[in-house]
Amino acid sequence: MTEPRIPRLYVALVHFPVLNKQGDIVTSSVTTLDVHDISRICRTYAIETFFVVTPLLAQQQLVGKIVEHWMEGFGATYNPTRKEALTTACVRNNLQEVSKTIESTAGRAPRILVPDARRFPKSVSYTEARRVLNEEDGPFLILFGTAWGLERNLVERADMVLDPIEGLSGYNHLPVRAAAAVILDRLLADREP
């Protein structure tokens, strides 16, 4: 019997390529609150690095300012738990850069997991995804799409698509911040007997 281990898991919040309401491929704006909330969520579930992915320089600078304010500015003293959360956050231009960064620290490119609000032939249950994360070699990278979701090719090329989060009502429109919390909890939290 092997020791339980913490899966080597990375998270990317993707602002390009994503879909808008009409289904066009667009670059979405960074929402500062997504950065704050998902940083805390990633810190809670021991995610290696939280990548904020945007090709727009002004938006990259915005994320840099958020991190800097809470890491070094007034915020670092005022709210140390937020500082601690943001140590896991960093910005990248695109997913290729994310993959390279992971490869350079973890020794190989990550396997890609994508949650999606729809079910695909290759969708897997959370039970199966937990098994893979616990038993197979990582690193793993989960992509969270902003706006109306990840561009379709990203979903089709993913190594695993996660089943939709089904609540109790058939209503399936959680904000990305809430979806990220539920998904990481389902994949990673200790399960009671």
Place this chain on the structure above:
Amino acid sequence: MTEPRIPRLYVALVHFPVLNKQGDIVTSSVTTLDVHDISRICRTYAIETFFVVTPLLAQQQLVGKIVEHWMEGFGATYNPTRKEALTTACVRNNLQEVSKTIESTAGRAPRILVPDARRFPKSVSYTEARRVLNEEDGPFLILFGTAWGLERNLVERADMVLDPIEGLSGYNHLPVRAAAAVILDRLLADREP
């Protein structure tokens, strides 16, 4: 064997009485994003009613405006899934009013569940709380505290205190929006075999 049933569960987001950073009892400000996110989360998990609790008239009006904009204004056409989410939201002055509203529709006052970041002698696991929700008579009301958490008497007088959400890292500072999503998912989502 009885049919599985959906527990009769209500949610209140409490802005008074809550604690500030120093441990004083204060009234916190309503965060519009909490209202939006927790409405969607409540809709996803088939919560009966989402009560936003604040004694401040200006803040009550703010919540009313948010709901109205998305229910009747431009937002209702632009974003119908948000409209659908906000149908579960309403404002109350205090927890006594919440309890009365529930009693008038459900026939009796609710049993109170409180999540807390600390463990108490009466804390129960999520497994036990799921059992109570599924097997015992409701209605039930979960209180989510804003700011630095619910005033201590509310926690001590609760019928059940839920175990802290433990991720993997010992870091325990999820935003209330994320905590609400994780807690309702753990209590209510269908479990895979």
